[in-house]
Amino acid sequence: MNIPMMRKSLPLFAAAALGLLLALPAEPAQVRTVKVKVSAEQANLREKPDIGSAVVQQIPEGTVLESDRKEGEWYLVRYTLDDGGTIAGYIHESLVTVIGGSPARPTKPETSGKPEAAPKPSPGDWAASGTGRRGADNLFDIFLSAGGGDVGADDFNQGAQGLVDTNAALLGLEPGGSVGRLRLAWLLGAEVFYRVNARVSVGLGLDAMAGRNSSFIAQGGSGLPLVSPGTFTRPGLAALPIKAGLRFYPRPDIYIRGSVAYYSARAGYDYRFVAEDLTSEAWQGRATAHTLGMEIAIGGEWRIGGHTDLFSEAGFRLAKLDNFSGTGTYRDSTGTTVTETGSLWTYRAVGADDASHDLLFIHSSAPSGDGISGARKAELNLSGIVLRVGIKFRI
Numbered sequence: 001m002n003i004p005m006m007r008k009s010l011p012l013f014a015a016a017a018l019g020l021l022l023a024l025p026a027e028p029a030q031v032r033t034v035k036v037k038v039s040a041e042q043a044n045l046r047e048k049p050d051i052g053s054a055v056v057q058q059i060p061e062g063t064v065l066e067s068d069r070k071e072g073e074w075y076l077v078r079y080t081l082d083d084g085g086t087i088a089g090y091i092h093e094s095l096v097t098v099i100g101g102s103p104a105r106p107t108k109p110e111t112s113g114k115p116e117a118a119p120k121p122s123p124g125d126w127a128a129s130g131t132g133r134r135g136a137d138n139l140f141d142i143f144l145s146a147g148g149g150d151v152g153a154d155d156f157n158q159g160a161q162g163l164v165d166t167n168a169a170l171l172g173l174e175p176g177g178s179v180g181r182l183r184l185a186w187l188l189g190a191e192v193f194y195r196v197n198a199r200v201s202v203g204l205g206l207d208a209m210a211g212r213n214s215s216f217i218a219q220g221g222s223g224l225p226l227v228s229p230g231t232f233t234r235p236g237l238a239a240l241p242i243k244a245g246l247r248f249y250p251r252p253d254i255y256i257r258g259s260v261a262y263y264s265a266r267a268g269y270d271y272r273f274v275a276e277d278l279t280s281e282a283w284q285g286r287a288t289a290h291t292l293g294m295e296i297a298i299g300g301e302w303r304i305g306g307h308t309d310l311f312s313e314a315g316f317r318l319a320k321l322d323n324f325s326g327t328g329t330y331r332d333s334t335g336t337t338v339t340e341t342g343s344l345w346t347y348r349a350v351g352a353d354d355a356s357h358d359l360l361f362i363h364s365s366a367p368s369g370d371g372i373s374g375a376r377k378a379e380l381n382l383s384g385i386v387l388r389v390g391i392k393f394r395i
Contacts, residue, residue: 033066035099037064037096138195140192141395144190145388147386149209156269165357169357182212216233231274235360236270237380238267256297263292265290283330289321297313297386317383326344342364345375346374
């Protein structure tokens with residue numbers, strides 16, 4: 001036997017055997033079927049494993065489907081129609097729960113030769129864990145709310161109290177009786193938000209705010225309003241902030257909201273004084289101002305229906321208005337009427353008791369003269385805590 005010849009042929013034989021093994025077809029992998037159950041209130045069955053692919057069928061919550069393949073984050077499933085026919089399509093893994101069978105074998109999605117980014121679920125295909133708050137293709141949220149917040153109306157409150165004390169001095173009475181203070185503004189709100197992704201949404205909205213406080217301080221006689229000596233006061237405000245905001249969901253049922261707003265506000269006063277002889281005087285003023293403000297809040301959501309959530313939030317608003325301008329009118333029981341256009345001023349004036357009292361009226365220029373001091377334009381501070389509750393509709 002030629003030993004050297006055999007030693008030379010062994011490497012060639014080994015290489016040929018390895019090439020033959022590599023050329024043999026691989027044994028086909030066994031297809032494994034998995035059963036999945038739709039966990040969202042409604043899931044989209046798509047033509048391709050892509051969030052932008054056409055929806056071929058909407059499948060209700062609780063439907064059990066079979067899948068023998070998974071492409072990335074998408075299950076290829078079969079769905080039986082009402083007429084007995086069967087269609088196939090892709091459903092995102094976030095919309096279903098595996099309930100039986102071996103896990104479907106993941107495969108790579110078919111491509112056209114170009115690299116594609118891995119498909120990501122959109123807001124409409126994201127199901128909130130344990131809550132189902134994100135249904136299929138719910139891209140918009142509508143928020144309707146009611147609530148209230150603090151307001152700083154010191155100039156208006158002090159002006160009303162000052163008028164009461166001034167009139168008491170005219171009647172020869174000691175100052176007495178405290179007017180109700182304007183401290184709270186109620187609000188109604190509406191917002192529409194577009195869901196950018198599972199955690200972030202942006203939107204627009206507006207609030208309608210209003211607050212007032214009426215008081216009658218009897219200063220002699222029967223004590224009945226407007227038919228006995230006394231002073232009636234009612235400071236008030238109304239505001240309409242138009243907001244642009246962002247909501248961030250660190251959890252499906254908790255959000256943080258931030259917004260900037262353009263405030264258009266109106267503030268004013270209604271006063272009436274009845275003297276001892278039952279003659280009367282009345283003052284009414286309305287003035288408007290505008291400013292920019294902002295608000296930040298944290299809230300929670302609770303599902304109460306198929307496309308409806310209940311929500312509540314607590315926040316802080318920052319907005320301050322000054323430079324009010326408008327028209328004030330004076331009338332008395334003799335028929336005299338005087339109208340003046342200008343700014344809303346607060347100042348101190350010496351009354352019949354030789355004491356200085358805070359007043360708030362609309363004047364064409366800064367009040368001045370004997371016994372008048374500290375004139376400045378009135379301010380209204382809307383900054384403070386805001387609480388609201390409401391209903392959210394997902395469309």
